[in-house]
Amino acid sequence: MKINEIRLNNFRNYSLLKMRFTKRINVLIGDNAQGKTNLLEAISFLSTVRSFRIKDETDLIKKNCDIARIEGMIESDAGEKRLTVMISQTGKSLLIHKNPVRRTSEFIGQCNAVLFTPADMDFFEAPPKVRRRMMDVELSKLSPVYMENLNQYARVLKERNTYLKQEHPDFEYLEVLSDRLVALQVPIIESRREFLGFITERISALFCEFMEEKFEIDIEYESESENHTDLAQQLRLKMTASLKRDIAFKMTHIGIHRDDAKFKLNGFDVSSFASQGQKRMLILALKMAILEFIVSKIDTYPILLLDDVFSELDSKKKIKFAQLLPKDVQIMITTTEINEIKGWPASETDVFFVKNGVIAPYKEDYR
Ligand SMILES: Nc1ncnc2c1ncn2[C@@H]1O[C@H](COP(=O)(O)OP(=O)(O)O)[C@@H](O)[C@H]1O
Ligand SMILES: [Mg+2]
Incomplete structure (x- = not known):
C-alpha cells in the first residue's frame, strides 16, 4: 500500500498543500516546529481516523479557520482510492472517492499506516x-x-x-x-x-x-x-x-x-x-x-511513518536500522539533520524541505 499524493487544507500549520510522494523513501527535513510531524499526523489520521497527539480534533483545524481537510490518494492492489477527512467544529466527515462513509470502521484500514513516534518510548x-x-x-x-x-x-x-x-x-x-x-x-x-x-x-x-x-x-x-x-x-x-x-x-x-x-x-x-x-x-x-x-x-506492506526516529538512535544503530527496513515499504521519515540520511539508497529517496507549513523539494546535494 502506498500514498501517492496528499492534499491538506487548513490542517494544523498548512493552509494549502499538495504533494506527491515517491513509492519508497520520503525524507522530510526541517527545523523544529515547521510542520514535519503535522504531515505524518495527517497521513496517520487517514489510517486510524484519530490523531496520535491530541484528543480534541478541533485542534487540528488551522487557527482562525473553520474546516480542516485531509485528502490522500491511496494505491493498493484494488487500484487508487481517494480518501477524504473533513474536520469542523461540530465533528468530522469521511469520504471514499466522493461517497460519504458513515461508519468509521469502513474507512479505517483503507490506508494502513504504521507509526513510530518518540512518544512510543514510554x-x-x-x-x-x-x-x-x-x-x-x-x-x-x-x-x-x-x-x-x-x-x-x-x-x-x-x-x-x-x-x-x-x-x-x-x-x-x-x-x-x-x-x-x-x-x-x-x-x-x-x-x-x-x-x-x-x-x-x-x-x-x-x-x-x-x-x-x-x-x-x-x-x-x-x-x-x-x-x-x-x-x-x-x-x-x-x-x-x-x-x-x-x-x-x-x-x-x-x-x-x-x-x-x-x-x-x-x-x-x-x-x-x-x-x-x-x-x-x-x-x-x-x-x-x-x-x-x-x-x-x-498481502501488502503498510506505509511506515517514522517521526524523529534518528534522535532515538546512536550512530551504529542508525545504520543497522536502515539496513533492516524492508525493501518494498513506503517510508515517510522526518529529521532535522540532513546528515542522518547519508548512505541511504539515493535512487530510492526523495528529500523534501519543510518550512512553516510549506513543503518543497530539497535542493542542496546532501550525499
Ligand atoms: N491548529 C493549528 N493552527 C496553526 N498552526 C498550528 C496548529 N497546530 C499546530 N500548529 C503549528 O505547527 C507547528 C508544529 O508543527 P510540527 O509538525 O509539530 O513541527 P515539527 O516540524 O517540529 O515536527 C508549530 O509551529 C505550531 O504552532
Ligand atoms: Mg516533530
Whole structure:
C-alpha cells in the first residue's frame, strides 16, 4: 500500500498543500516546529481516523479557520482510492472517492499506516491502556468486525457501569449485560492473542538482529481468561463471581478493558529490567513485527511513518536500522539533520524541505 499524493487544507500549520510522494523513501527535513510531524499526523489520521497527539480534533483545524481537510490518494492492489477527512467544529466527515462513509470502521484500514513516534518510548512503562490501544489500533485497521465489536463492547460496558450506580441494581439485568459483554469480548480476545502470538514469533529475531546479540522475548496476553477452549464459559463464571464486588465498587472488574500485553526480555519484565537502549530497539522491533503481521493479513506492506526516529538512535544503530527496513515499504521519515540520511539508497529517496507549513523539494546535494 502506498500514498501517492496528499492534499491538506487548513490542517494544523498548512493552509494549502499538495504533494506527491515517491513509492519508497520520503525524507522530510526541517527545523523544529515547521510542520514535519503535522504531515505524518495527517497521513496517520487517514489510517486510524484519530490523531496520535491530541484528543480534541478541533485542534487540528488551522487557527482562525473553520474546516480542516485531509485528502490522500491511496494505491493498493484494488487500484487508487481517494480518501477524504473533513474536520469542523461540530465533528468530522469521511469520504471514499466522493461517497460519504458513515461508519468509521469502513474507512479505517483503507490506508494502513504504521507509526513510530518518540512518544512510543514510554510504551513499556505506560499504563495498560496504551498497550491495549496498540493492539486495538492495529487490529481495527485489519478488521471492521473487530472494531465494531470493540465499539459495542465499550457501549455495553458504559451501560453496565452506569446501571451499577443505581441504588438497588437488579441481578438478573446485570447478568444480561454480563452475557452481552462476554459474547462481544470473546472474538476480541482471540484476535489479540493471535496478534501477540505472531508478534512474539517475529520480535525476538528482529531484536537480536538489531542488537547483534542473543535474547529471548516473550509477550503474554494478560487477562482474566486463560488460554484454553471455553473462553465464554470462563468469563461468564468470573463475572458471576465478581458480581457482588462490581455492585460494591459500582464498576465492572472483569473484561478486556482491563487486559494488558506483558513484554518480557530473557524472562524479566521489560519495563523494569531492560535498559533504555534495549527498550528503544525493542519498540522498533515491535513496529517491524507489526509490519509483518499486516503483510501476512493483507498481502501488502503498510506505509511506515517514522517521526524523529534518528534522535532515538546512536550512530551504529542508525545504520543497522536502515539496513533492516524492508525493501518494498513506503517510508515517510522526518529529521532535522540532513546528515542522518547519508548512505541511504539515493535512487530510492526523495528529500523534501519543510518550512512553516510549506513543503518543497530539497535542493542542496546532501550525499
Ligand atoms: N491548529 C493549528 N493552527 C496553526 N498552526 C498550528 C496548529 N497546530 C499546530 N500548529 C503549528 O505547527 C507547528 C508544529 O508543527 P510540527 O509538525 O509539530 O513541527 P515539527 O516540524 O517540529 O515536527 C508549530 O509551529 C505550531 O504552532
Ligand atoms: Mg516533530
